[in-house]
Amino acid sequence: MNGFVQFLQLIFTDYTLRTVVLGAAILGLVSGALGSFAVLRRQSLLGDAMSHAALPGVVLAFILTGSKASLTLMTGALIAGWIGAYFALLVVQRTRIKQDSALGIVLAVFFGVGLVLLTWVQRQGFANQSGLDTFLFGRAAALIMADVWTMAGVGGAAVLLILIFWKEFKLLTFDPDFAATLGFPVRFLDVLLTTLIVAAVVIGLQAVGVVLMSAMVVAPGAAARQWTDRLERMVVLAALLGALAGVSGALVSSLTPGLPTGPTVVLSASVLVAISLLLAPNRGLIWGKLRERRSRQRLQSATTLERA
Amino acid sequence: MSPQLEIQLIGVLVAAACALPGVFLVLRRVALLSDAISHSILLGIVVGFFLVGDLTHPLLVLMAAATGVLTVSLVEALIHTRRVKEDAAIGLVFPALFSMGVILVSRYAGDVHLDIDAVLLGELAFAPFSRATYLGLDLPKG
Numbered sequence: 001m002n003g004f005v006q007f008l009q010l011i012f013t014d015y016t017l018r019t020v021v022l023g024a025a026i027l028g029l030v031s032g033a034l035g036s037f038a039v040l041r042r043q044s045l046l047g048d049a050m051s052h053a054a055l056p057g058v059v060l061a062f063i064l065t066g067s068k069a070s071l072t073l074m075t076g077a078l079i080a081g082w083i084g085a086y087f088a089l090l091v092v093q094r095t096r097i098k099q100d101s102a103l104g105i106v107l108a109v110f111f112g113v114g115l116v117l118l119t120w121v122q123r124q125g126f127a128n129q130s131g132l133d134t135f136l137f138g139r140a141a142a143l144i145m146a147d148v149w150t151m152a153g154v155g156g157a158a159v160l161l162i163l164i165f166w167k168e169f170k171l172l173t174f175d176p177d178f179a180a181t182l183g184f185p186v187r188f189l190d191v192l193l194t195t196l197i198v199a200a201v202v203i204g205l206q207a208v209g210v211v212l213m214s215a216m217v218v219a220p221g222a223a224a225r226q227w228t229d230r231l232e233r234m235v236v237l238a239a240l241l242g243a244l245a246g247v248s249g250a251l252v253s254s255l256t257p258g259l260p261t262g263p264t265v266v267l268s269a270s271v272l273v274a275i276s277l278l279l280a281p282n283r284g285l286i287w288g289k290l291r292e293r294r295s296r297q298r299l300q301s302a303t304t305l306e307r308a
Numbered sequence: 309m310s311p312q313l314e315i316q317l318i319g320v321l322v323a324a325a326c327a328l329p330g331v332f333l334v335l336r337r338v339a340l341l342s343d344a345i346s347h348s349i350l351l352g353i354v355v356g357f358f359l360v361g362d363l364t365h366p367l368l369v370l371m372a373a374a375t376g377v378l379t380v381s382l383v384e385a386l387i388h389t390r391r392v393k394e395d396a397a398i399g400l401v402f403p404a405l406f407s408m409g410v411i412l413v414s415r416y417a418g419d420v421h422l423d424i425d426a427v428l429l430g431e432l433a434f435a436p437f438s439r440a441t442y443l444g445l446d447l448p449k450g
Contacts, residue, residue, distance in 0.1 A: 039392075039393075039396050042394075042396075043395070044393070044395040044396040044398070044399040045340045045343075045395045045398060045399050047399070048340065048343065048399060098334075098337050098339075099337075099395075100334075100338060100339040100340050100394075100395065101334050101337075101339040103339070103340060104339040104340050104343065107340075107343065212403050212406070212407060214399050215399065215400070215403030215404070217399070218396050218399035218400055219403075222392050222396045222399075222400060225391075226391060258414055258415045259411060259414070259415065260410060260411060260414050262410075263406075263408075263410040264407075264411070266403050266404065266407040267404060267408070267411070270400065270404040273400055277389065277391055277392075283391055285391070
């Protein structure tokens with residue numbers, strides 16, 4: 001118990017731990033809220049594709065400005081990710097290629113270009129280029145307070161926009177054709193919502209990295225979906241579950257030596273999904289099995305009575 | 309045969325081999341399953357390495373293939389529950405497996421073999437480059 005109190009004190013006094021926990025919490029909150037829309041719109045893998053597509057933007061931003069400031073790299077990542085998302089949208093609208101293949105094409109092309117640029121930068125001998133590749137894998141433990149503020153700013157703006165366009169996004173998610181007949185600018189809303197998801201991905205890149213960011217978009221939304229059928233509750237719950245995964249993952253990894261933060265956060269999010277899939281009321285798999293068994297017994301007793 | 313030609317030949321072979329099953333992935337609308345598999349096999353490679361302690365052992369390839377099959381089975385099982393859609397199922401499975409791989413590497417292989425960490429992660433994430441040059445350099449040896 002004493003150790004636990006000491007540990008709680010450490011969260012508020014230890015700079016690194018506090019920064020990482022705060023960063024992970026904000027990341028989970030924002031990506032959970034926006035990820036709900038991605039999951040409902042069957043765009044779960046948008047996060048995966050965009051986190052790869054952001055790479056050329058990160059490297060180009062560094063080449064152009066020579067700075068590795070988190071805001072500079074994030075802006076580059078946001079622009080590249082946004083262009084990638086827009087390409088995917090165009091491909092789906094203008095060709096017969098489906099959403100998943102379009103995302104796959106964008107992912108491969110952009111990531112390839114990013115790697116070419118990254119290799120080129122590394123050969124040019126820029127004095128301070130080392131560490132650019134940490135943007136790929138993420139270094140949550142290397143977050144500083146300035147990064148957290150940037151994340152909070154971008155994430156806060158994204159959440160605010162969701163609140164402003166709540167009704168429109170809700171309509172777009174469930175019935176885009178109806179939204180179009182009502183005269184809503186569906187295309188604009190589609191691009192806006194996609195942009196917000198890209199923004200959520202980009203703020204997480206630095207913390208958990210390219211590969212694991214996709215999990216932070218999908219997992220909280222998929223977990224929250226099991227507990228409720230209402231969008232409001234789902235988005236709030238996804239944000240809370242995301243934050244819970246972020247905080248618990250960051251704490252566990254800080255308690256155990258040699259446990260990297262990003263993967264731990266993803267695993268704790270996966271555990272939350274597993275619990276939700278099994279135990280959530282109504283949609284939980286365990287209750288489903290029980291219901292099945294009970295109705296089979298009822299049917300059996302009914303047919304037995306009929307025969308008798 | 310010059311190394312340049314070897315690298316290009318390997319590229320051609322890999323591309324042709326991937327394009328054939330790729331047709332079915334695209335038609336079944338699970339194109340990103342390939343992305344998922346290519347990430348999650350890290351876990352298989354790491355476990356295989358712990359079993360034999362040798363990065364060039366053929367068991368590593370077998371373990372990687374087994375993890376690939378595991379990935380697809382888990383994705384199919386999740387879709388079968390009808391609680392999540394195809395895209396979400398893919399997005400849930402591979403980050404979890406990949407995370408386990410990364411955690412195993414950094415906990416048990418991080419201090420002992422730093423280069424393995426680089427090979428495993430580097431080769432996976434930098435596949436367009438490292439695989440070609442790595443294999444290209446390796447071929448004359450084997």
